[in-house]
Amino acid sequence: GQNIDQPTEMTATEGAIVQINCTYQTSGFNGLFWYQQHAGEAPTFLSYNVLDGLEEKGRFSSFLSRSKGYSYLLLKELQMKDSASYLCAVKEAGNKLTFGGGTRVLVKP
Amino acid sequence: DARVTQTPRDKVTEMGQEVTMRCQPILGHNTVFWYRQTMMQGLELLAYFRNRAPLDDSGMPKDRFSAEMPDATLATLKIQPSEPRDSAVYFCASGLPGQGLGELFFGEGSRLTVL
Numbered sequence: 001g002q003n004i005d006q007p008t009e010m011t012a013t014e015g016a017i018v019q020i021n022c023t024y025q026t027s028g029f030n031g032l033f034w035y036q037q038h039a040g041e042a043p044t045f046l047s048y049n050v051l052d053g054l055e056e057k058g059r060f061s062s063f064l065s066r067s068k069g070y071s072y073l074l075l076k077e078l079q080m081k082d083s084a085s086y087l088c089a090v091k092e093a094g095n096k097l098t099f100g101g102g103t104r105v106l107v108k109p
Numbered sequence: 110d111a112r113v114t115q116t117p118r119d120k121v122t123e124m125g126q127e128v129t130m131r132c133q134p135i136l137g138h139n140t141v142f143w144y145r146q147t148m149m150q151g152l153e154l155l156a157y158f159r160n161r162a163p164l165d166d167s168g169m170p171k172d173r174f175s176a177e178m179p180d181a182t183l184a185t186l187k188i189q190p191s192e193p194r195d196s197a198v199y200f201c202a203s204g205l206p207g208q209g210l211g212e213l214f215f216g217e218g219s220r221l222t223v224l
Contacts, residue, residue, distance in 0.1 A: 033212060042200060042215035043152070087152065094164055095140055095206045097213055101151035 004100035006088050011106045012078055020073045020103045022088030033097065034062050034073045035087040043087055047073070075105070083107045111135045113216035115201050121222045127189040130219045133182055134203030141184045142202045142213060143169075143176055152200070158184065191223045 003025045012018040024032070031050035035043040049055055049064035049071060061074040075082055085102040092098060114133040122128055134141050142157040156166035156176040166176060173195075175187045188195055198220050202213040 031211070033210075042217050044215070045210075045212040048210040048212060091211070095159070095204065095211065096154070096157060096165060097142065097202075098154060099144075099152040 004088055004090055004098060006086075006100045006103045008101065009104045009106070011108060012075075014078055014080060014107055014109050016078050018075045018078060018105060020075070020086050020088075020105070022071045022073070022100055024069050024071070024088070024090050024100075026090045026092055026098065028092040029066065029090060030093065030095075031091040032062075032064055032071050033089040033091065034060075034071075035089060035099075037085045037087060037102070039084070046086075078107050080107050080109070111214075113201055113203050113214055115199075115216035115219050117219055118217060119220045119222075121224065122191055123224050124192055125190045126223075127187065128191050128195075128221060128223075129188075130186045130199050130201075130221070132184040132186075132201030132203075132216060134184065134201070135214055136182070138203035138205045138214075139181075140204045140206065140213075141178060142204075143184070143186050144200045144202065145197045146200060146218070147197045155186070155199075188221075191221075193223045196221055196223050 006022045034046040037043040047062040054063045059076045064071045085104045087102045088100040116131045140159045143155040144152045146152045155169045161178040178184045198218045200218045202215045204213040
């Protein structure tokens with residue numbers, strides 16, 4: 001079966017850095033996605049890792065270690081608009097995408 | 110501006126009624142996913158299709174839920190009869206493996222409330 005774990009909630013201050021961890025145990029692995037979801041809205045794509053290492057995209061970076069079944073999303077220079085849920089998702093065989101429970105990030109002034 | 114379109118956006122119904130949700134995937138996308146989201150369970154995969162064929166619907170309660178793709182531009186999710194525990198936001202997402210990163214694009218969701 002699949003198991004994708006991430007913390008339920010995190011709080012950080014505007015301008016700070018927050019790291020959201022995701023661990024997974026899945027029957028197959030063809031890549032890991034991070035999505036952002038604001039309250040009442042649809043998830044939107046943030047980043048994708050299929051090889052080990054760090055992918056950087058502006059203020060957001062994502063890291064993957066396949067041997068450890070571990071990824072993190074790093075949000076730098078936090079802004080109020082970054083308050084949202086961040087969803088870790090694993091792509092398995094057949095392009096099936098399974099999501100973790102999501103981490104709600106609250107950015108405080 | 111290509112996007113996934115879902116109808117209805119909001120639906121309130123009574124227990125026992127039939128509910129049909131519709132999704133128009135992005136033109137050219139050949140994979141379509143149905144997810145259900147609640148506060149308690151997060152995003153749960155209900156079913157997904159590739160080239161209109163169902164690949165996996167193991168996440169879907171078979172006795173009351175059904176998912177189909179009558180053609181490449183329409184996916185449907187039907188609940189009959191509906192129950193209060195079906196209250197959730199239902200998202201449709203589409204993608205094209207091999208294009209870009211193969212990411213999924215989500216519709217705005219259909220918020221279902223069963224009284």
